[in-house]
Amino acid sequence: MSNPSSVNLFDSRADLAKAESPLAFSKSRGDLPAVSRDSRVVVRERPFLGHLILRGGAIVLDEAVREELGINLPGRPQGLTLDASGERSIQWLSPDEWLLVVPGGEEFNLERRLRQQLADASFAIVNVSGGQTLLELEGDAVRELLLKSVVYDVHPVHFPVGKGVTTVFAKTSAIVRRPNERCWQLVVRRSFADYCLRWLLDAGEEYAIGVELGDESRGAMP
Amino acid sequence: MFLIYCPYCEELREEPEFHAKGQAHIARPQDPEACSDEEWGDYLFFRDNPRGIHHELWVHAIGCRKFFNITRNTVSYEILETYKMGEQPTITAESLSRDDKTADGVQVADGGQQTVGASDSAVNFVRGAKV
Ligand SMILES: [Zn+2]
Numbered sequence: 001m002s003n004p005s006s007v008n009l010f011d012s013r014a015d016l017a018k019a020e021s022p023l024a025f026s027k028s029r030g031d032l033p034a035v036s037r038d039s040r041v042v043v044r045e046r047p048f049l050g051h052l053i054l055r056g057g058a059i060v061l062d063e064a065v066r067e068e069l070g071i072n073l074p075g076r077p078q079g080l081t082l083d084a085s086g087e088r089s090i091q092w093l094s095p096d097e098w099l100l101v102v103p104g105g106e107e108f109n110l111e112r113r114l115r116q117q118l119a120d121a122s123f124a125i126v127n128v129s130g131g132q133t134l135l136e137l138e139g140d141a142v143r144e145l146l147l148k149s150v151v152y153d154v155h156p157v158h159f160p161v162g163k164g165v166t167t168v169f170a171k172t173s174a175i176v177r178r179p180n181e182r183c184w185q186l187v188v189r190r191s192f193a194d195y196c197l198r199w200l201l202d203a204g205e206e207y208a209i210g211v212e213l214g215d216e217s218r219g220a221m222p
Numbered sequence: 223m224f225l226i227y228c229p230y231c232e233e234l235r236e237e238p239e240f241h242a243k244g245q246a247h248i249a250r251p252q253d254p255e256a257c258s259d260e261e262w263g264d265y266l267f268f269r270d271n272p273r274g275i276h277h278e279l280w281v282h283a284i285g286c287r288k289f290f291n292i293t294r295n296t297v298s299y300e301i302l303e304t305y306k307m308g309e310q311p312t313i314t315a316e317s318l319s320r321d322d323k324t325a326d327g328v329q330v331a332d333g334g335q336q337t338v339g340a341s342d343s344a345v346n347f348v349r350g351a352k353v
Contacts, residue, residue, distance in 0.1 A: 076232075077230065077231045077232045077233070077286075078231065078233070093286065094230060094286035094287055094288055095230050095286065095288065097286075151223070151236040151238050151239065152235075152236065165231075165285070166284060166285050166286070166287075167235075167236070167239060167284060167285065168236070168238050168239055168284050173284040
């Protein structure tokens, strides 16, 4: 039963502890191509975001998410909705599963509030923030880069803004999504993050791909 | 590319996203304790291998990760329909031979090539033939 009082919650973010981005190793090698004027693709990691997997019926989840975040749960397959700031998003993953991405640090309280909203409905919330990371791709050659990397049709007619799919990326899988006209996003598994970045750098060489380095670690050293 | 319609994603997706999982509509015996060894062995190990219409279980492994069913012609490899778990096929070997041997432009193999589907009568026919 998902009685909120019987679920043990703990803040896995633990801001005092040191955390490393899944790309810490790649970033620490110091050989990533920098962004230049010729770069037609720019890769940027958005590390340490809050990722929550919501499972359950669409109707109860929609009510809870609208109450807490003010955005609609995408009811149709491949749907992706964002809040007004564009910082919080929720994506359809399967008929009973959604991915909620929020700014880092918000996920613990959000999970607790959602559990209170959902009370004894049948649902599951799993914090997967440590298991995956989000890459942003920007530039006029991003679509060409994706054509070489995913099996899914990324033509704008077939893949408009507000769509997101899980599909084959290189020799692994990734969530590919279009939150706005400006960029494409990839959600990749932690253990495949270095591989995915290396793939992008190799495939993007002809577009003078550049990496905008973000933080590779967070929190105080012990 | 080879596209398969996922009934949960509600669109055509590339074949590398899918995995085949064998024959569909295999009902677990209601009371395993009361089964004969032969009945249990049939359920566990024996599968149809028809030349023609076959109902199969597939999973959209790199996608929505849901299992669903495919009706496929094992001669032409053509996928005739896909449908959700718990649903019944609208196209079977019997329905095709009934409908003047064509449905959706598919020619059913003649004279002994066409074998069984997943309908009860077909399963009974096979069980009977084995004994
Ligand atoms: Zn699917």
